[in-house]
Amino acid sequence: MKKTVLLLSLFLLLPGMTLSAQQKKTVAVINFSNETGGEGLSYLSTSLSDSVTASLAANDRILTVERRQISAVIDEIKLDLSGMVSDESISRAGEITSADVIIIGSYTGNPEKITLTMKAINVETAEVIYARVISAGLGELFDVASREAYVFASVITGEDTGRVSVSTVPSGAEIYIDGTNTGKSPLVEYLLPAGSHRLKVVLKGYKEEERDFIIEAEKIRNIGISLIETIETYPWNFSLGAMLRKPLNSPSDSDLFRSSLEIPVSVSYTFDRLTVEGGYSFTKMDHSETIDSVFGDIEQTRWYNIHTFSISLLMSFFEELEYMRPYGGLFLGGSMISDNRENSSYDNDKENLDRFGRFVIGPKGGIVFFPDYKLKPYIEMLFYFYPEDVIRKSYTIPPLGGGLQESEDSFKFYGFSIGGGLKYSYRQR
């Protein structure tokens, strides 16, 4: 008598299902079984199956059984989604719900990774017509389950499906299809609805691969991907370069200072987008001049040896660019400057006239090319600003009757350097 009442109530509550039952498949999604061993995730039992039901309902060739209305039935026949249901229970459930197909499932794991198993069972034959195991964190679980529901819908309604196999070199990469993690490669004949799909392959230490592909009905699509090794982090960088250092002013508006070769070396450490760089550079800057004398014009070879030690704080920009990585920031440090001249009266023909230190600061920027590689070229430009004037001794000679007369000039010592070099990234996992 009780069973009769239940059956009657189902018929009364689900009138719409019978109207087009000839053309449409009726699907009942049973509460998923909580196998996590705790009660914390027990709410997923109904909420996940609700989500799957909603996704199935989006297919106009599927009728879903309203879950609240079947819960009493489920309780009645003690059917849960443990997966260990008997043919008889399936048949009985189908009978009660008038469903052609029931979907049962279970889930295990923890909020970081939940593994959900879903099965679609033909009520009439008790045959599992499709099953899928998926894993996702709690945050993505509902999206992933919903996307899987679309695949189930395709299988249940007999829509066109095909399969895809994905292999990678090396294997073991995480395979995502339409955002769903389908496991590690190789992926073998994974069922998908016919149509366009998106594949993403992720393996630590390798460049992420993403591509679109099309599944044709009843066909198997084989996709092979050779992953390109990348370096996840390159915190330590060593660089060596060559730059042209161009002075922007000279004492007494003369053009004494000439562009010179500058050799910079540096060691840097990168914190995400911020790089701290310690650098040293050397340049020998020519500031020779001609002395007008009674013996004619005498060229006086002069030069500064400039040793610069600096610390730079640099930010990288446009991280999304694949082949280049612009950066910019500020450097500050000190230059040890020695003023020299060629003098045949001294050892090695070199006379050191003066030696002094100056604080230096300025902006710095550049571009690193192929930033994901261990050895990569870069170009760089920096502006030198010395807040304190720099000193230069200068010499004149009287027309007759005396030797060189020494005097001192002081002047602003601005300039910029432009050049490039190579950076080597030391890999530290």
Next chain:
Amino acid sequence: MKKIFILITTVTFISLSISCETEAPKPENPIFSDVQKMEVTYVSGTKYAFSELPDYVKYIQVLIFDNLDQPVVNDNDKIITNISDLDGGNITGLSGISRSYVESFYDYVSGEFDTLTTITPLQADDWFVVLGFDADLNLTHASPLYQVSDL
């Protein structure tokens, strides 16, 4: 006869004594301190030789002042301050001078040597100084301040 002999001896002795007292000693120190000394000796005619100079001495100045204008020296700056009083001389690049000797002296007019006008023979009381420079115009050698009669 004995008195005549004594008289002759006395006169000769006195004459020799007088002549020895009037001969001034030759200057020894270079005109500037902290430079090396170069000596000048008279050869013959108008030729005066310099002491053997090292290879790095590339340029020579020979400066002649007349007896009225003795060179004034600023030793700190190693410069003769009254060079406008220069009477004449010679420098490397003109004829009649080398790293070993000088035998031509030109008039100094309006800040330049007039190579068409020589001032030889020099007067005995003219002041005579020679300076030597290296390739970088460092003053490395200087003679004492002579008078021509010293040479």
